[in-house]
Amino acid sequence: MRRAVFLLPLALLAGCRLAPPHVRPELPTPPVYASAADSDVTVGVRAVDIGWRDFFRDPRLDSLIATALVRNRDLAVAVARIDVARGLYRIQSADRLPTPVASAGATRTHSGEAALQIPGAGSRTVDRLSVGVGVSAFELDFWGRVRSLSEAARAEYLATVQAQRAFRLLLIQDVASTYLSSIETGEQIRLAEATRRSRREAVRIAQVRLRAGLTSALDFHQAESLLTQAEAALAGLHLTQARLNNLLFVLVGGPVSQPLPEPLPLAQQTNPIVLAAGLPSELLLSRPDVIAAEERLRAAEANIGAARAAFFPSISLTGALGFASSALTNLVGSDGLTWSVGSSIAAPIFNRGRLNGSMTIARAEQTIAIADYERTIQVAFQEVSNALAGRRYLADQVAAQERGTVAQRQIAALARTRYLEGVVSYIEVLDAERNLFATEQTLLLLRRTEVENLVALYVALGGGVIERR
Secondary structure: OHHHHHHHHHHHHHOOOOOOOOOOOOOOOOOOOHHHOOOOOOOOEOHHHOOHHHHOOOHHHHHHHHHHHHHOHHHHHHHHHHHHHHHHHHHHHHOOOOOEEEEEEEEEEEEOHHHHOOOOOOOEEEEEEEEEEEEEEEEEOOOOHHHHHHHHHHHHHHHHHHHHHHHHHHHHHHHHHHHHHHHHHHHHHHHHHHHHHHHHHHHHHHHHHHHOOOOOHHHHHHHHHHHHHHHHHHHHHHHHHHHHHHHHHHHHOOOOOOOOOOOOOHHHOOOOOOEOOOOHHHHHHHOHHHHHHHHHHHHHHHHHHHHHHOOOOEEEEEEEEEEEEOOHHHOOOHHHEEEEEEEEEEOOOOOHHHHHHHHHHHHHHHHHHHHHHHHHHHHHHHHHHHHHHHHHHHHHHHHHHHHHHHHHHHHHHHHHHHHHOOOOOHHHHHHHHHHHHHHHHHHHHHHHHHHHHHHHHHHHOOOOOOOOO
16 A cells, blocks of 8 residues: 555656647737738639649759759758658657667686685686676656657657758749749840840941941941940850859759750740638648748757756666576576666756756747747748739739830831931930840840749748649
8 A cells, every 4th residue: 555655646747747838829920911911812722732843834944843852962961861850859769668688698707715715615616697688777757858858859850851841842942943044044145146136237237327428436336335235235144144054053963964855935934823822820831941940849848848857856767687597508497587676766956057057948949949930930921922912013014014115116116217217316226225125134034033923922832842733
């Protein structure tokens, strides 16, 4: 009865949990996206249900993304970190169970007559053989310290898995953005080359007119300045293209050996799939970075439980069971059976300052984890809101820029015609040509920005985790 009364409180304490319960902080964002307040957020397809191979229309881009997901060095590091976190979790989880260790030994001891201190006994040689299994210092986790440390390691492991998924999405977005920038730069180069050819022809005509006395040297030099501007812009675009190719080389992880499909023009890169915005609360389950931040919060809460348990005494058990004999023939048997059981208790006495410091650190890390979790949600909300606003207004901006480009081409054509008829000076042609070139460049930039914005919306809503639906 006394033993039962003594063991009952220990059995009850074995199920106690000193870590604070996990409660998600309140959503630090408005209930709906500001850019989607006047629209139905359920219209369209959820981004998480669309594989990245189905979202991107360009087969060349699909090949580059697939290669990057296999060969990118930073992604390989993220995958290796998962293995490290998994190993640490297994090590910490193993402490919750006793670890039996098998042992075997053989000793031979020789003692002379002087050592035995028995006159006339002579010398003696003793053989001792032993075999057994034992448990050394297994901690009885009454206060949940080992369990809390195991839960913290598990949460860190899950956070690492989600961090790898988040990096994978960012890699897809980076490859797509770099590729789209490369496509845009290629079209800018073709535009600059066409502009250079037309301006070379304008310089030739101006030179002919100058020799014929139909124009002044000022017009000729103005035509030359237009040509040099196009040549300078073309050189700068080639430099940008080289840098983008180098960046794409790093993202993909090296040169692509197989031949790639032909790229689609920038105007055909837009995916007609309408993405459903959903509610900000859905980001808690669809965004890997948000899930990782929550797992890190769980780890911080578990560490508080371990810090609290360190204030209580720790109880450890040791035990051994085996056989011992002086002869191998009768080693195993009831006569050679040996066993031992022991326990020890260690209570903190003079290290309260260290324990209080550990508790302070654990609580501070929880505060940091909460702030990081809320900040991650706010960043996700901002990214989705920005992308929704871009989807809403960039299409109108592109359409307006297309109309403006058509009008500017007509203005440039009229200015050239009026100049050849002698109605206006070459300054009007100069201004019209400059405005046309800038307008066409802006149109290409806006088209690329619109496609990049759709990619950003797809990733911000948690798309890209699966390869196919």
